[in-house]
Amino acid sequence: MHGDPQALGRAVKQAQYRQHRALDSALAAVGTTLAQWDALRAISRSPGASARELAAATFQSEQAFGTLVGRLAAQDLVDRRPGRGRRIEHHLTPAGERILAAGHRVADQVLTTCFAALTDADRATLLELLRRVNGEG
Structure with a gap:
Protein backbone atom coordinates (compact mmCIF):
# COMPACT_ATOMS: atom_id res chain seq x y z
CA MET A 1 0.00 0.00 0.00
CA HIS A 2 2.75 2.48 0.86
CA GLY A 3 4.15 2.40 -2.69
CA ASP A 4 0.76 2.35 -4.44
CA PRO A 5 0.72 5.42 -6.71
CA GLN A 6 -3.07 5.28 -7.11
CA ALA A 7 -3.61 5.27 -3.34
CA LEU A 8 -1.24 8.24 -3.03
CA GLY A 9 -3.00 10.12 -5.83
CA ARG A 10 -6.37 9.43 -4.25
CA ALA A 11 -5.17 10.62 -0.82
CA VAL A 12 -3.91 13.90 -2.33
CA LYS A 13 -7.19 14.36 -4.20
CA GLN A 14 -9.22 13.57 -1.07
CA ALA A 15 -7.29 16.14 0.99
CA GLN A 16 -7.80 18.72 -1.76
CA TYR A 17 -11.52 17.93 -1.98
CA ARG A 18 -11.98 18.31 1.77
CA GLN A 19 -10.13 21.64 1.72
CA HIS A 20 -12.17 22.94 -1.21
CA ARG A 21 -15.48 22.02 0.42
CA ALA A 22 -14.45 23.63 3.72
CA LEU A 23 -13.16 26.76 1.96
CA ASP A 24 -16.24 27.13 -0.24
CA SER A 25 -18.53 26.82 2.76
CA ALA A 26 -16.55 29.31 4.87
CA LEU A 27 -16.06 31.80 2.03
CA ALA A 28 -19.83 31.99 1.54
CA ALA A 29 -19.96 33.81 4.88
CA VAL A 30 -17.92 36.68 3.39
CA GLY A 31 -19.94 36.76 0.17
CA THR A 32 -17.76 34.83 -2.25
CA THR A 33 -16.95 31.36 -3.52
CA LEU A 34 -13.66 29.52 -3.76
CA ALA A 35 -13.51 30.04 -7.54
CA GLN A 36 -14.23 33.76 -7.20
CA TRP A 37 -11.76 34.25 -4.37
CA ALA A 57 -2.98 30.76 -12.98
CA THR A 58 -6.36 29.51 -11.70
CA PHE A 59 -6.32 26.17 -13.57
CA GLN A 60 -9.36 27.08 -15.68
CA SER A 61 -10.13 27.29 -19.37
CA ARG A 81 -9.52 47.89 -18.93
CA PRO A 82 -8.24 48.02 -22.49
CA GLY A 83 -4.54 47.23 -22.78
CA ARG A 84 -2.22 47.17 -25.77
CA GLY A 85 -3.86 45.91 -28.94
CA ARG A 86 -6.85 43.72 -28.12
CA ARG A 87 -5.58 42.86 -24.65
CA ILE A 88 -7.97 43.38 -21.74
CA GLU A 89 -6.26 44.00 -18.41
CA HIS A 90 -7.78 42.95 -15.09
CA HIS A 91 -7.56 44.90 -11.83
CA LEU A 92 -9.27 44.64 -8.46
CA THR A 93 -11.64 47.36 -7.36
CA PRO A 94 -11.63 48.54 -3.73
CA ALA A 95 -14.59 46.19 -3.11
CA GLY A 96 -12.59 43.35 -4.69
CA GLU A 97 -9.67 44.16 -2.39
CA ARG A 98 -11.99 43.94 0.64
CA ILE A 99 -13.44 40.56 -0.42
CA LEU A 100 -9.92 39.27 -1.12
CA ALA A 101 -8.71 40.33 2.34
CA ALA A 102 -11.74 38.75 4.03
CA GLY A 103 -11.12 35.58 2.02
CA HIS A 104 -7.49 35.48 3.15
CA ARG A 105 -8.60 35.56 6.79
CA VAL A 106 -11.13 32.77 6.16
CA ALA A 107 -8.63 30.66 4.22
CA ASP A 108 -6.03 30.97 6.97
CA GLN A 109 -8.54 29.73 9.54
CA VAL A 110 -9.86 26.87 7.37
CA LEU A 111 -6.43 25.66 6.26
CA THR A 112 -5.05 25.84 9.80
CA THR A 113 -7.87 23.51 10.82
CA CYS A 114 -7.29 21.24 7.79
CA PHE A 115 -3.64 20.75 8.71
CA ALA A 116 -4.09 20.74 12.50
CA ALA A 117 -3.28 17.01 12.74
CA LEU A 118 0.25 17.72 11.46
CA THR A 119 3.11 19.17 13.43
CA ASP A 120 4.98 22.21 12.10
CA ALA A 121 7.73 19.86 10.93
CA ASP A 122 5.18 17.59 9.20
CA ARG A 123 3.65 20.58 7.39
CA ALA A 124 7.09 21.76 6.26
CA THR A 125 7.93 18.27 5.00
CA LEU A 126 4.59 17.95 3.18
CA LEU A 127 5.09 21.32 1.51
CA GLU A 128 8.62 20.36 0.44
CA LEU A 129 7.43 17.03 -0.97
CA LEU A 130 4.51 18.57 -2.87
CA ARG A 131 6.76 21.27 -4.32
CA ARG A 132 9.14 18.55 -5.50
CA VAL A 133 6.27 16.57 -7.07
CA ASN A 134 5.11 19.76 -8.81
CA GLY A 135 8.59 20.37 -10.21
CA GLU A 136 9.31 23.36 -8.00
CA GLY A 137 12.25 22.00 -6.09
Whole structure:
Protein backbone atom coordinates (compact mmCIF):
# COMPACT_ATOMS: atom_id res chain seq x y z
CA MET A 1 0.00 0.00 0.00
CA HIS A 2 2.75 2.48 0.86
CA GLY A 3 4.15 2.40 -2.69
CA ASP A 4 0.76 2.35 -4.44
CA PRO A 5 0.72 5.42 -6.71
CA GLN A 6 -3.07 5.28 -7.11
CA ALA A 7 -3.61 5.27 -3.34
CA LEU A 8 -1.24 8.24 -3.03
CA GLY A 9 -3.00 10.12 -5.83
CA ARG A 10 -6.37 9.43 -4.25
CA ALA A 11 -5.17 10.62 -0.82
CA VAL A 12 -3.91 13.90 -2.33
CA LYS A 13 -7.19 14.36 -4.20
CA GLN A 14 -9.22 13.57 -1.07
CA ALA A 15 -7.29 16.14 0.99
CA GLN A 16 -7.80 18.72 -1.76
CA TYR A 17 -11.52 17.93 -1.98
CA ARG A 18 -11.98 18.31 1.77
CA GLN A 19 -10.13 21.64 1.72
CA HIS A 20 -12.17 22.94 -1.21
CA ARG A 21 -15.48 22.02 0.42
CA ALA A 22 -14.45 23.63 3.72
CA LEU A 23 -13.16 26.76 1.96
CA ASP A 24 -16.24 27.13 -0.24
CA SER A 25 -18.53 26.82 2.76
CA ALA A 26 -16.55 29.31 4.87
CA LEU A 27 -16.06 31.80 2.03
CA ALA A 28 -19.83 31.99 1.54
CA ALA A 29 -19.96 33.81 4.88
CA VAL A 30 -17.92 36.68 3.39
CA GLY A 31 -19.94 36.76 0.17
CA THR A 32 -17.76 34.83 -2.25
CA THR A 33 -16.95 31.36 -3.52
CA LEU A 34 -13.66 29.52 -3.76
CA ALA A 35 -13.51 30.04 -7.54
CA GLN A 36 -14.23 33.76 -7.20
CA TRP A 37 -11.76 34.25 -4.37
CA ASP A 38 -9.10 32.33 -6.30
CA ALA A 39 -9.66 34.61 -9.30
CA LEU A 40 -9.40 37.71 -7.09
CA ARG A 41 -6.20 36.31 -5.62
CA ALA A 42 -4.71 35.71 -9.08
CA ILE A 43 -5.62 39.23 -10.23
CA SER A 44 -4.10 40.67 -7.06
CA ARG A 45 -0.86 38.78 -7.69
CA SER A 46 -0.71 39.96 -11.33
CA PRO A 47 -2.55 43.26 -11.77
CA GLY A 48 -3.09 44.02 -15.44
CA ALA A 49 -2.86 40.36 -16.47
CA SER A 50 -4.88 39.06 -19.42
CA ALA A 51 -7.69 36.54 -19.16
CA ARG A 52 -5.42 33.90 -20.73
CA GLU A 53 -2.75 34.44 -18.07
CA LEU A 54 -5.29 34.45 -15.26
CA ALA A 55 -7.06 31.34 -16.56
CA ALA A 56 -3.75 29.47 -16.49
CA ALA A 57 -2.98 30.76 -12.98
CA THR A 58 -6.36 29.51 -11.70
CA PHE A 59 -6.32 26.17 -13.57
CA GLN A 60 -9.36 27.08 -15.68
CA SER A 61 -10.13 27.29 -19.37
CA GLU A 62 -10.19 30.78 -20.86
CA GLN A 63 -13.92 30.42 -21.44
CA ALA A 64 -14.64 29.44 -17.82
CA PHE A 65 -12.43 32.24 -16.53
CA GLY A 66 -14.13 34.75 -18.84
CA THR A 67 -17.54 33.77 -17.45
CA LEU A 68 -16.25 34.00 -13.89
CA VAL A 69 -14.58 37.39 -14.34
CA GLY A 70 -17.75 38.67 -15.99
CA ARG A 71 -19.63 37.87 -12.78
CA LEU A 72 -16.90 39.53 -10.70
CA ALA A 73 -17.07 42.66 -12.86
CA ALA A 74 -20.88 42.73 -12.52
CA GLN A 75 -20.40 42.68 -8.74
CA ASP A 76 -17.91 45.58 -9.03
CA LEU A 77 -15.08 43.42 -7.68
CA VAL A 78 -12.96 43.52 -10.85
CA ASP A 79 -12.27 46.27 -13.36
CA ARG A 80 -11.45 45.28 -16.95
CA ARG A 81 -9.52 47.89 -18.93
CA PRO A 82 -8.24 48.02 -22.49
CA GLY A 83 -4.54 47.23 -22.78
CA ARG A 84 -2.22 47.17 -25.77
CA GLY A 85 -3.86 45.91 -28.94
CA ARG A 86 -6.85 43.72 -28.12
CA ARG A 87 -5.58 42.86 -24.65
CA ILE A 88 -7.97 43.38 -21.74
CA GLU A 89 -6.26 44.00 -18.41
CA HIS A 90 -7.78 42.95 -15.09
CA HIS A 91 -7.56 44.90 -11.83
CA LEU A 92 -9.27 44.64 -8.46
CA THR A 93 -11.64 47.36 -7.36
CA PRO A 94 -11.63 48.54 -3.73
CA ALA A 95 -14.59 46.19 -3.11
CA GLY A 96 -12.59 43.35 -4.69
CA GLU A 97 -9.67 44.16 -2.39
CA ARG A 98 -11.99 43.94 0.64
CA ILE A 99 -13.44 40.56 -0.42
CA LEU A 100 -9.92 39.27 -1.12
CA ALA A 101 -8.71 40.33 2.34
CA ALA A 102 -11.74 38.75 4.03
CA GLY A 103 -11.12 35.58 2.02
CA HIS A 104 -7.49 35.48 3.15
CA ARG A 105 -8.60 35.56 6.79
CA VAL A 106 -11.13 32.77 6.16
CA ALA A 107 -8.63 30.66 4.22
CA ASP A 108 -6.03 30.97 6.97
CA GLN A 109 -8.54 29.73 9.54
CA VAL A 110 -9.86 26.87 7.37
CA LEU A 111 -6.43 25.66 6.26
CA THR A 112 -5.05 25.84 9.80
CA THR A 113 -7.87 23.51 10.82
CA CYS A 114 -7.29 21.24 7.79
CA PHE A 115 -3.64 20.75 8.71
CA ALA A 116 -4.09 20.74 12.50
CA ALA A 117 -3.28 17.01 12.74
CA LEU A 118 0.25 17.72 11.46
CA THR A 119 3.11 19.17 13.43
CA ASP A 120 4.98 22.21 12.10
CA ALA A 121 7.73 19.86 10.93
CA ASP A 122 5.18 17.59 9.20
CA ARG A 123 3.65 20.58 7.39
CA ALA A 124 7.09 21.76 6.26
CA THR A 125 7.93 18.27 5.00
CA LEU A 126 4.59 17.95 3.18
CA LEU A 127 5.09 21.32 1.51
CA GLU A 128 8.62 20.36 0.44
CA LEU A 129 7.43 17.03 -0.97
CA LEU A 130 4.51 18.57 -2.87
CA ARG A 131 6.76 21.27 -4.32
CA ARG A 132 9.14 18.55 -5.50
CA VAL A 133 6.27 16.57 -7.07
CA ASN A 134 5.11 19.76 -8.81
CA GLY A 135 8.59 20.37 -10.21
CA GLU A 136 9.31 23.36 -8.00
CA GLY A 137 12.25 22.00 -6.09
